[in-house]
Amino acid sequence: MIKSLSIIFPVYNEELRLKSSFSHIKSFLKKKKKFKIEIIFVDDGSKDNSCNLIKQFIKTFKKKKNIKIRFVKLKKNMGKGAALKFGVKNANYDWILTTDIDMSVSLFQLSNWLKKKLLIKEYFVYFGSRGHKKSIVKKKLLRDIMGNIMRFFVLNVLKIKIKDTQCGYKLYKKNIAKLLFSKLKTFGFDHDLEIVLFLKSRNIKIKELPVKWTHKNNSSLNIFLDPIKMLLGIFILKFRNI
Secondary structure, eight states: OOSEEEEEEEESSOHHHHHHHHHHHHHHHHSOOSSEEEEEEEEESOSSSHHHHHHHHHHHSOOBTTEEEEEEEESSOOOHHHHHHHHHHHOOSSEEEEOOTTOSBOTHHHHHHHHTTOOOTTOSEEEEETTSTTOEEEOOHHHHHHHHHHHHHHHHHHOOOOSOSOOSOEEEEHHHHHHHHHHOOOOSTTHHHHHHHHHHHTTOOOEEEEOEEEOOSSOSOOTTHHHHHHHHHHHHHHHHTO
16 A cells, blocks of 8 residues: 655654664664655754754665655744644655654554554545554553543534544655645644644545554653643634634
8 A cells, every 4th residue: 555655753852862763763664665765854943962963863874775864954943833844845755654753653553554454545644543442552640631631622622523633643645745734834732633624624534543652751842831832722723713
């Protein structure tokens, strides 16, 4: 089903986690793949040493047939949605996987989906879902509570029935990703909600798939401030779509 794949990593002040992430990426790429792979790191205006570490990784990575690794950079910090938008704009391959650099969901999750034949012809958008009954999730209690509160507002304000809109592990057919991200106006963590609303407006179905998700430390997410921003974003999206 997949003949070529672009993997997009948004990056913002991730120097503490990049070393382990690079090791994971190398392990994934060493496994034989039946399709071409393009990896795109999108730096969202980092102020630490993330850019230099990524550039060094690309230089030291041994070139392999059917594998490309690229780095693009936003001039200033604009938000995860903006980084993904820029990454999708620069993606070339038939399918696009967006995922987080902390590897809270392994790149091998896609291999698992393919092995179990969970990708089917009728769907062109797949969301990794921590709410799926077959998912294995390890996260802190506070984060779980905040997630439940957000899901309550997402369901009751935006009428979105997706069990997990916020998991960063998402797979799109290229033409759909190019269209929806070109229209994206929300650049914070609430950008996922605009994506769902856009797909819903175009009658494009989303299939939620199970993931193994593990909480990782040193996240740039502010567990107190960012939920407030997202809550405001929910109501802004509500009034924008009335």
